[in-house]
Amino acid sequence: MTEALDAGPFFHGTKADLRVGDLLTAGFPSNYRPEVVMNHIYFTALPDGAGLAAELAPGDGAPRVYLVEPTGAFENDPNVTDKKFPGNPTRSYRSSAPIRIVGETDDWTRLTPEARQTWRERLAVLRADERGEIIN
Template identity: 50%
Template sequence: MAVTYDNCVHVEGPFYHGTKSVLETGCELVPGYGSNFQRGRVSNHIYFTALVETAAWGAELASALGNSGDRGRIYVVEPLGAFEDDPNVTNKRFPGNPTMSYRTRHSLRVLAELETWQGHAPEVLKSMLDHLAQLGEQGLDVIED
């Protein structure tokens, strides 16, 4: 069953947000800031997941694309409003949302940093970055936001 703003209360956490940013416990992430994945784009949503593996991709890609030099960070978060399946994943790559990826127009509250998590091998990360660059060159790096 698709998760929509009207049908999300059955989805239970914990939830995670991968990022390049250093955040404090208790702070709230809000939409309206620049996208980590498309230069010059302001994000209308905040993205999160119920899987650490998916958050690891978010952390590593945001860090690599932002040239931060570290592997990124993963935070345990609490959505402060309704949310829906992330159509960038569920409609394009993984029907049925096996990555448990969501987005919201509401805030996410940071509950804690996840200190221990497994990142991807450098060659796997490079392959993903190369694929994203190829999509950009083809004009196919469109984000539904």
């Protein structure tokens, strides 16, 4: 486990309608590779990073960004830190323990429809590329 770079606050983006006190857990399909069941729950210290995840999450609900707190140990997300960026500039983390919803924020930047489409196209390319594996 690597040392996390900060202590929060932390955010999680989704289209799920959640309440304060709800726990988010691992064991669900990846938003980016639905055939992969995730061993971790992911979160970030950047509200706009959580907003991006919310915008790209599957489902018909409105994108939402929640303030969360880890209930156990967490580590830097190796999918973006070790593979793509030295250090952790995206301030992205993951935990095998649940994270608890402590609030919701609307202080994040929404994507334009064009930007959302560009991200969806990028994800489609990653899904088709065998090298775009998820470190689970």
